Ligand SMILES: O=C(O)CCC(=O)C(=O)O
């Protein structure tokens with residue numbers, strides 16, 4: 465299946481819920497009936513993703529300094545990059561002590577058995593866990609002091625608060641984008657100016673080696689079943705793994721949306737050959753990946769041995785013309 469086709473599906477899905485009609489179902493492309501992945505998955509729970517992909521060089525990281533006076537300027541850069549490409553990769557610039565403590569907290573949650581299998585959220589409901597689609601283990605953290613995990617996740621919650629502050633700024637900057645940028649990847653489904661409407665609890669996840677993976681999907685393919693806003697529009701993922709190498713696998717693979725990729729000659733050639741242009745992002749400590757939760761197809765490549773930890777926050781938006 466070509467990238468153009470995938471992206472067209474993604475865009476159709478993003479619009480389906482806006483028009484008030486039934487949401488357009490999106491089978492995770494790597495698991496569509498008859499594809500190699502679907503066949504492999506029938507034989508093994510840990511089959512690696514086999515969607516044909518041309519791996520392009522990842523764009524330069526934006527060096528952020530979360531929680532400092534430069535955050536406003538950083539948010540403007542991120543908003544522009546999101547509008548042009550649908551995703552961006554940042555170095556968050558958090559103090560080493562904070563990121564190292566958060567990584568230790570995530571490992572301790574796993575050791576204590578707090579991380580469990582979960583299904584996808586579709587139309588606002590969590591579906592039963594399906595090990596042919598994802599084999600990560602996760603838990604949602606709450607920031608209220610009475611939450612049972614509150615005392616053991618203070619560094620993770622500090623990162624959660626920093627991401628929320630930054631996310632609010634990014635959405636504010638996205639609302640200032642031009643109409644053209646908003647129609648690309650910077651606005652609502654009909655190019656509306658985005659407005660921050662909320663966020664979910666932070667999710668801490670581990671891919672515990674053994675080929676664990678998360679098949680190709682869009683986080684919010686159906687508006688999350690919400691009437692009053694667009695549901696999740698941005699995904700923020702902060703990675704918690706020191707010295708992650710190519711050979712450790714586990715890259716976050718982003719499928720370039722076709723309307724963004726067509727300006728790149730290599731991506732265009734790949735699409736013409738029916739191959740998806742993708743970029744792979746290594747889940748290295750302090751890397752912050754940000755992408756459109758409602759439009760960008762992505763997957764987690766299989767993790768053969770190392771345990772891979774990440775903390776994700778989803779931001780919901782409404783829109784205004
Ligand atoms: O951890 C990642 O890199 C991505 C995970 C993901 O796509 C998800 O949980 O929806």
Ligand SMILES: [Fe+2]
Pocket residue numbers: 681682683762
């Ligand atoms: Fe996802």
